[in-house]
Amino acid sequence: MIFGDPIKFAILMEYVPQWSEEGSYRNGMFHFILDSTILPEFASVATLGVDVRCLQxxxxxxxxxxxxVLFHMDAKTAFQDMLGRMLPGRLGIDVDDDFVNEYRFRVSSINLEEFDCFVFAVAFEDKLRIVGAKISDDFSSPYDVEDLRVSEVVVEKEEVAKIVAGAVGYYESIKEMPWGAD
Incomplete structure (x- = not known):
């Protein structure tokens, strides 16, 4: 199912019974769609409960x-700033031993980050600016940073709340389904 507007911002989440074993986790697909860009860009097995918990x-x-300031800066700079606060090593930045990682702008789930897709959000008044990108495994050279393609959208906070509630509600409904009733 798609929750939201895939041209702007949406969560694509679908339970795939063939990827799940009875009595185990509910597995399926979990992606963010940001400005028509799907992250991660290819299908993979996601443990839906983990992704939903990351949302909640x-x-x-x-x-x-x-x-x-972050809300109004250009998308690439804002993305790099928030990634640098969370994982400076991914930008090739050396930090002191007492550096404290800052995760408060984080949106991406574990599933997205396993595929080097990072998504962040920052608020201003009644709006939420969401920026995201796939970064390469070798993200230490400035050349990679320059070629970074950052997707961004600005969405009403109320609309984002509906999207998240829809995704969480969908997961709750499949979680309660008896095995084999899919």
Whole structure:
């Protein structure tokens, strides 16, 4: 199912019974669609409960972080800033031993990050700016940073809340289905 507008921002989540064993996790597909860009760009097995949990707790889609400066800076710079606060090593930045990683702008789930897709959000007034990109495994050279293609959208906070609620509700409904009733 798709929750939201895939041209702007949506969550694509689909339970795939063939990828799940009875009595185990509910597996399927989990992707973000950001400005028509699908992250990750190819199908893979996602443990849906893990992705939904990432949506529900400590996620900038629901726990909005207000920052006017980040909200208004260009997309690539904003993305690099938020990634650098969370995982500076991915940008080739050396940090002191006492560096504290900052995850408060994080939107991406474990499934997305396994495929080097990172998504962040920052709020300003009633809007949420969502930026995301796939980065390469070898992200230490400035050349890679320059070629980074960042997707971005600005969405009403209320609309994002509906999208997240729809995805969580869908997962709750499949979680309660008896095995073999798919």
């Amino acid at each position: 707790f400590n996620n900038a889609l629901v726990d909005h972080v207000e920052d006017s």
